[in-house]
Amino acid sequence: MSELDSLLAALHRHKPERLEKDAEIYKIMARVFDSSTLLTLYRMMNRGVFEFVYGAVSTGKEANVFCAADQIGNFVALKIYRIATTDFKSMYRYLAGDPRYARVPHERRRIIFAWTSREFKNLQRAYEAGVPVPRPIDCEKNVLAMEFLGEEGVPYPRMKDAAPEDPQRAYQILLDAVARLYRDARLVHSDLSEYNVLLTPDPVLIDFSMGTELGNPMSREYLRRDLSNLVRYFRRLGVDAPPPEELEKNITGSEHP
Ligand SMILES: Nc1ncnc2c1ncn2[C@@H]1O[C@H](COP(=O)(O)OP(=O)(O)OP(=O)(O)O)[C@@H](O)[C@H]1O
Numbered sequence: 001m002s003e004l005d006s007l008l009a010a011l012h013r014h015k016p017e018r019l020e021k022d023a024e025i026y027k028i029m030a031r032v033f034d035s036s037t038l039l040t041l042y043r044m045m046n047r048g049v050f051e052f053v054y055g056a057v058s059t060g061k062e063a064n065v066f067c068a069a070d071q072i073g074n075f076v077a078l079k080i081y082r083i084a085t086t087d088f089k090s091m092y093r094y095l096a097g098d099p100r101y102a103r104v105p106h107e108r109r110r111i112i113f114a115w116t117s118r119e120f121k122n123l124q125r126a127y128e129a130g131v132p133v134p135r136p137i138d139c140e141k142n143v144l145a146m147e148f149l150g151e152e153g154v155p156y157p158r159m160k161d162a163a164p165e166d167p168q169r170a171y172q173i174l175l176d177a178v179a180r181l182y183r184d185a186r187l188v189h190s191d192l193s194e195y196n197v198l199l200t201p202d203p204v205l206i207d208f209s210m211g212t213e214l215g216n217p218m219s220r221e222y223l224r225r226d227l228s229n230l231v232r233y234f235r236r237l238g239v240d241a242p243p244p245e246e247l248e249k250n251i252t253g254s255e256h257p
């Protein structure tokens with residue numbers, strides 16, 4: 001057995017009743033990830049972050065999301081940025097505007113690790129400020145672990161695919177979330193839309209990879225875009241939302257510069 005095979009075998013603790021599903025996951029992981037990523041997963045597993053991988057949830061442009069489970073049966077979401085097939089140049093551009101990451105070396109792996117760590121830190125800050133986000137659990141290199149939002153390994157629907165039952169309430173929760181994120185966490189999500197909100201059924205913000213500090217010269221632009229997306233989505237559902245410029249002024253306390 002090669003080193004890679006034994007890593008995969010360790011990642012993949014057979015649960016007899018789930019053998020077939022597990023075998024699929026095994027194949028996906030072997031195909032998608034390089035050995036350094038598998039090693040990172042292996043270390044996280046040994047730290048007790050998760051015990052086995054339960055299923056694949058999503059394959060995005062830059063990252064794969066898996067559902068794993070820990071020893072006591074809690075589901076954990078693993079967001080794993082792919083090393084080889086990632087547009088790290090645009091990541092670099094987005095990172096450079098954020099004062100925390102202005103000095104990231106221009107090197108693929110370092111950029112992807114910084115990108116992952118930024119998403120984790122954003123989640124921590126948002127979570128501590130009381131913004132509805134999945135609870136951050138752990139982060140190493142290109143792997144981020146957080147609370148899994150879903151049931152039995154199936155994630156809650158995105159707001160893109162399911163309309164909130166009470167649009168007025170969902171709108172208010174999201175607007176409060178954006179304001180709290182800005183005022184208390186000092187962050188702008190920067191990629192907020194119905195694609196990055198899960199309905200639990202109350203809305204929860206996910207995908208903080210673009211989240212940036214207010215010191216980013218683009219942060220006001222991003223804030224306005226986030227608010228425009230919210231207003232557009234909820235007006236379609238009949239919510240009487242004011243113009244995004246007005247919301248922006250209420251949140252920041254000043255006109256758009
Ligand atoms: N904490 C979570 N719990 C449950 N499901 C999740 C969680 N985080 C992400 N997902 C699922 O994975 C999908 C993709 O996640 P996310 O939006 O973070 O990544 P992405 O858009 O692929 O990534 P990126 O834009 O950073 O390349 C979500 O739409 C959701 O279905």
Ligand SMILES: [Mg+2]
Binds near residue numbers: 195196207
């Ligand atoms: Mg997303």
